[in-house]
Amino acid sequence: IPVIDDFKQRFGLDDFIVVADSGFMIKRNIGLLRSGGYQFIVGGRIKKVAKDVEQWIQSIPHEDGQYHEKKLENGDRLIVTYSSKRAAKDAYNRNKGVERLRKAYASGKITKDKINKRGYSKFLKIDNDVSVCICEEKIKEDEVWDGLKGYVTNTSLPPSEVVAQYKGLWVVEKAFRISKGTLETRPVFHFTEKRIEAHVCLCFVAYKVYKELERIIGTLGLKISVDTVIKIAKTITTIRLRLPLNDEIITRTMMLTPEHRSLMPLFDHLGV
Template sequence: MFVRKKRNRSGTTSIVVAVKIQGKFKEVKTIGVSRDEAEIERFYKEGKIWADNQVKGEDLFEQHTQQTDEVYVTNLLLSNIENILHNGTQLILNRVYDSIGYDAIDDYILRQLVISRLDQPMSKSATIEYLKAHFNEDLHLGKIYRYMDKLYNTQQESIQKISVEHTRKILGGKIGLMFYDVTTLYFESDYGDGFREPGFSKDGKHSQPQIVLGLLVSEDGYPLSYSMFNGTQYEGHTMIPIVDDFVRRFKLDDFVLVADSGLINKKNIDFLKAQGYKYIIGARIKNANKIQRDWLQSLDKVEGHFNETTVAHGRLIVGYSEKRAKKDAHNRIKGINRLEKAFKAGTISKENINKRGYNKFLVISKDVQVTIDKSNVEEDAKWDGLKGYITNTDLPAAEVYDQYSSLWQVERAFRITKGTIEMRPMFHFTPKRIEAHVCICFVAYKVYKELERILKENRYKISVDKVLEVAKTVTTLKIKLPNSGKTMSKTMIITERQKAIEPLFSDDFWKFQFG
């Protein structure tokens, strides 16, 4: 039994104990591996001690060599790590993206931009650096911009078709309810260009150019279609083009359109009736004629009770809610207090006053002399808690109310796309890139909603935002095997928070979901 120094192809030296049996050398123990001459000599001496003890029939060195082996293997592992990827969100979102059917679109850049939008929304320039640092994805900014210039008219149709087909599938084969609403998206710019123009901003950015975005979603808030309009566009004129186009493209014949009272006008209602479309639309009961107003004011305000009458556009259903009544009263008091503070400070004049909101309570006799009309306040209080709905369906009043109440799904879609996905403010300035940006956010929201559905179906008591937050802490080690040259990958699930979502990284979990 003897100790030998063995040179490796990697440049390291192994210290091994060997024996000669029938003219052949056989290694019986590796003491250590190193590049450092001093450490090599130490390993050599330890090998001599171990070999001598073996000859004497003693194994006093066994415990030490086990520890040496552990250090050796660990050092070997660490020295061959090629990369550490912070790709936990990517691993989950790729699965969701594919489960919807977007993998049918052979578009690698779209996939990366969508996942980045959910994982770390930022400018396209910053996204490039993020993809490289976290996922080892190497894209170039110029390529991204060229891609966006063509995305607007190449993939939008396929994207919406996949979204609609997937939504039909998870809703049992039909769309059913469709909810429509609009929002505004502003730009970090001081100038308009004909498309991006200042208008009434739902974000309070009235001086900055904007566009109007119309969004159509299904029951439970799954996105179906969208369209963009000039920043000055009246929202009531946006509904018919997008709804009619969507219905014709996807051949819908059994649906109910639900929309807010801000979208109601004679032209819209006449069109919906002419096309035979079913609808539930919020009614502007305060603008009713005298006969209808008298009827409305005569109603008993009973929680959960509905009253109904026939009007020109269908059935007018009116309900009362104590919760709504308290909210109406609170908002009115808050608005009046704000007005009183403003005119006492001398900041109200005829030049800047309008009749929106609670300014309708003001009486202006001169530019700087304003008072609050108490009779208008008392008249407004009579409507507290009342809400009207116009429909041409034959649904029971309570069901009309329930379906209209789901309109919050569109509002939530806007909150998520503006907040989590950061659709706005926009930093693009050409119609093509604006369209592409909205398209990417549309797909990102669809992926968000599908992950939300999967979590709910599997009874995860954790939000999408929390899952993505935890997934950001999950890393994948890429280790190059020194002899074969092959690369192994290991996703590290270590902490208790990570273990709570561990199934989402498993092949078996996704096979069970979708077969």
């Protein structure tokens, strides 16, 4: 909350809504937001709700593009959507996980090192700490949730806007992924405050350049990612020649392969 308060004050924000994934959805966190008078949109843990809410969720028709809303006892709004694409993904991931279980425990025995395995091990039923089998009933129970996604909010925004704002989290997640991966912001191999700040500043500037390149690629309609552009650009050679008679310098960029030539619109736009 102090971080949020400081952020809101520094940037003069009046209309401020906290958006977070379902990992944030614990009573303490939500309570802190309420105590601070903040509005929020968080991913709902729809598999861990009261029985009447669960029955309502299960009664929702499986139709794409529909928003279903229910008022919770504490005054929050629960919005649930269904996606056939998400349902297919959920089923695929579960089947893939269960198939790994079938192979791993084909002998019907479980070893000590696998007892605390997470993920799809929830479909295992363990008897006497040694015998193990796939619990088909639990698989069936899990199937009824395929394609369903919940969102909890105390705002008055329309359901479509609530879902749209939540889906925008991928931008933040991608920013962290690029910063930690492509730009190697972490780990930090510096020890003095000045050098650490300089490192983070350079990485931030690099991220800004990355995003600007991404914007230009989109504007030009190129079906290519920034990472791919960088990878290809590293293989392009530029030759500089100085003419002996008049000292004129001639620069030529060698576009030798089809991949190189695919970047021509980008190079022309940047005046390279």
